[in-house]
Amino acid sequence: MAKHRLLAMFKDFDDAIECIEEIKAGKLTGKEIDDITVLSPIEHPDIDEILGPRPINIQKFTFVGAIFGCTFGFFFLSAAQASFLVQPQGGKAVVPFPTNFVLMYEMLIFFAVWTTVITFLFLAGLLRKRGSLYSEKLTVDEIGLMVEIDEHQLENSRSFFKDNKSLEIREEKA
Amino acid sequence: MSQVIQDKVIDENLKWSKINHDLIRTMETPGKMWWTAVLVCVAMVACAVAAEIYQYKYGLGSVGLNNPHMWDMYIATFVFWIGMSHAGTLLSAILHIIHAQWRKPIYRFAEAMTTFSLMTAGFFPMIHLGRVWNLYWVLPYVSDRGIWPNFRSPLVWDAFAISTYLSASALFLVIGMIPDMAVLRDHTKGWRKKVYGLMALGWRGDDRQWRNFRRTYMLMACFLIPLAISVHSIVSSDFAMSIMPGWHITSFPPYFVAGALYSGCAAIMTLFVVLRYFYRWEDYMTKNIMEKTCKLTFAIAMVWTYLNLIEFSSVWYGHNVYDKELLIDKATGPYAAVFWTMIICGMVAPFGLVFQSWRRHMPTMFVMSIVLQISMFTERWMIVAPTLSMSHAPHQWDILWGSVIEWAIVFGSFGWFSLLFLLFCKFLPAISTYEVKELCFHLKHEIEEEKREAEQKAKNTSAAGSQQPVSGSPGLEGA
Incomplete structure (x- = not known):
């Protein structure tokens, strides 16, 4: 009908x-x-x-985004520092957690914010074809x-x- | 008069169609005044571009930037603009979370200010690099030579923090504007309708959209607050992590954050008066809102004053000879005039905000806001220049006031910021129509509720009065 x-x-x-x-x-x-x-x-x-x-489920995605940002930040920085061959410390890999923490914190927020926005576009039904x-x-x-x-x-x-x-x-x- | 009526910041009976109309009216074909302002801004930017071309051609040394003055004006201005960016975070995010309703008519332009001042601040590290073409070295990309930026340096933290802050605050601004874009889409014609239609992203205002919108806005506000604090703390680390006298101070991060909020508030006051006057937005930018902004500014000014005094006293009683010498030099040496300007404009002038008659007088508040901003600019100059001028090695002592090239670039940065703001006001909604409507809606209901309660109370009192025993007749006390 x-x-x-x-x-x-x-x-x-x-x-x-x-x-x-x-x-x-x-x-x-x-x-x-x-x-x-x-x-x-x-x-x-x-x-x-x-x-x-x-x-409302946005916050779940935000949480995932934040965790991803923090983890990605740690591994990205560690990988970069591990392959930083010309460091003044005689070529040894140095992964200093206290200073990396600052950048992990920034990446946590960066990914959390972007995830929130992208999730919002989908969950709010924006960009969807409607009558x-x-x-x-x-x-x-x-x-x-x-x-x-x-x-x-x-x-x-x-x-x-x-x-x-x-x-x-x-x-x-x- | 009830507290709600006394505290109300806007007329609750404003027609919602009028709110839409008042926004759209300001975005119509620009007048002579707007074009003149744009031309002035373009001329200012042209000065900066010409100065940068000169600097690019002849090098940083030719403009007086050399050891020990390798930072100077550019970094002082960079810190100034970063500080200004805290206005939006304060008004939008912090006051949103604590449900301060009065922020609603004015937070949008403060958010825009955040984004534009970050866009302005971002230029300065690039300009100060000298070799601008090597800018990409700051980016953490995979290099064949195994070279990465030094992630332990606060300068790299800066790059990360500012780019995160810029993208987050721009998203915050854009997301917050979606319902207003729908208003513009529905009530404009021609190319504007098409553009705003795209920017509205299909917003219809259904309950699902509103629910998700509210949650998104709140989540973003929650992230933006620690982000803003971290950004200015990191900027302060550029100085505090060094061992230079006058910079190696534990209280620098909160001092920078307080200074940032202070200059942000001052900038809000300036733009408040300007927008109110030129756009005739007296219905939205009311004197009551100005009063609340002034009170907030005064509170922040006192925090900043306190942190300044803490810094002075810890240096004084710390007995570090270099730090103490520098502090005395700041107050009595070649930079004394700038130092005392900072003290008078930043610590004494805010006491003018105590007077209600001043707070409600727009021209006075305009002058006051400029005075406060002067204090904030001189504060940044006093952070950077004296330490570089009078550091550990006396043979390097040197006084510098910035070359013409530096001043031209700083001058141009104000033009760039103003140009962005003028374009924003003409093409994007500078007041949030849905938040103003919400404010009117809540206010109207609160007032009605209060009236009902008062009537009920009056009824109860009169009923109780009629039941009271007539004097002399037997009472019911014993009943």
């Missing part, structure tokens, strides 16, 4: 939250809170309470609720959002 996406626009967070509460209460047939995407010009401070817990359903008012002051529904629920959903103070409803085929 053909799927449709609906974007209902609201005047402010209060109206949008009221509508979300209605969906939570099962007033929009077949839809649960996890099917809803909230679009807004700012992040609502209590959005986690409203939508329920949704995972064209959008409203420029979302970067001004209106709040949007987006939901994907089956064709036969279309009329029902439209009237649900209209009843819940939606200012405008936009839709596209998924």
Whole structure:
């Protein structure tokens, strides 16, 4: 069955939250809170309470990046120092940990920051191909609720959002 | 009046569409004033380029850089610009982590300042190398001859630390601008729409994007703070790891960090007044925010003063003859004028920030910020020059004030920084619209909440009052 996406626009967070509460209460047939995407010009401070817990995994990648940076830093510096043939210490490999620590620390941060940014691009769904359903008012002051529904629920959903103070409803085929 | 209303830094009733409009308005076709400023900056940069060409052709010796004055002006200016870069970290990262809401309308330009001052600072080690074409020797690449940079040298640490700091602070700036790029994408036309569309990276403002954005921003802020501290500590190691009098000081790293934050705050004050005046951003860069910035600057100025006094007293009571001699020479010798300028502008002048009427008067604050920056520049000069002039070997003693070539390059660096900043203000969002909107949103709710509480309290009091027994009638105390 053909799927449709609906974007209902609201005047402010209060109206949008009221509508979300209605969906939570099962007033929009077949839809649960996890099917809803909230679009807004700012992040609502209590959005986690409203939508329920949704995972954020960036910090795990940051941690891996930091560990990699630190380890890579140590091995890179050690390898360089081991092959530093013209060192004044008579050709012996010298791997001084206290001074290398400074550079390992810098590399830890360097890799952690880059890993965080690259992970963010993927996990936030940026650069991903999406439908064209959008409203420029979302970067001004209106709040949007987006939901994907089956064709036969279309009329029902439209009237649900209209009843819940939606200012405008936009839709596209998924 | 309630505390929330008294402390509020911005009008909570600002329309969100107005915030967008006020940002876009400043990015429209540049006017005569902007072009004039750009031309002045280009002329300043041209001076520096001409001076560098001369230095490149005739060598460092021709501009007066020779033993013992091999560092001098270039490194003093390098430290100055690195210090300036701490402004963004302070306002963006540190104040973000401690949830200081007042930073929101002004942190973006401070972040930009960080990136641009690092881009300016980065030139100086290259210029001071003399043989610029050998710059790549600093890079740790696999060489057939088995030669690597000396990883035990603070100068190599510098290269690592500054490049890490530059890339991290640039990423921090770019990531923080993504939601604003979406605002510009949605409300501009023509080539701007296309460019901002690319830079917005497909931002729609959905809850998943916001959640990940917040976490990313917080994580980056957490890394940027130790990074910024390490950068200036490492810069201080360039000096402190040597055994030269006046440099071999344990308290140099915190002293450098405090100086960096101090000069960063002073620079924020300067740009605050300039942007407020030229872009008519009185709604965002309010007097209350200036007051808070001034208080922060004053606190940092006192830390810097304290560290200076610690340094003087430890030298004085340490009885190291070379260090003590140098300290006396700084205060009474050929560099005395610079030394006392640093003391008066950096330690005494900040007391002007104590007066509320001064803090709320923009022209006064502009002058004050310039005075503080002069003190910071002279501080860096006083770190570098006297030690080189009056070191261990008296036969090498020499006084140097920098040649015309050096001054031209320093002058040009200010032009370069200003040019980057002018371009930034014209093409990228210098205020963060989503953070200002958030600030208004929170403030509005806090005020409403407080009003509700006050009404409830009043109701309770009147209800309690009506239940009180009439005087003379039997009470309910015993009930």
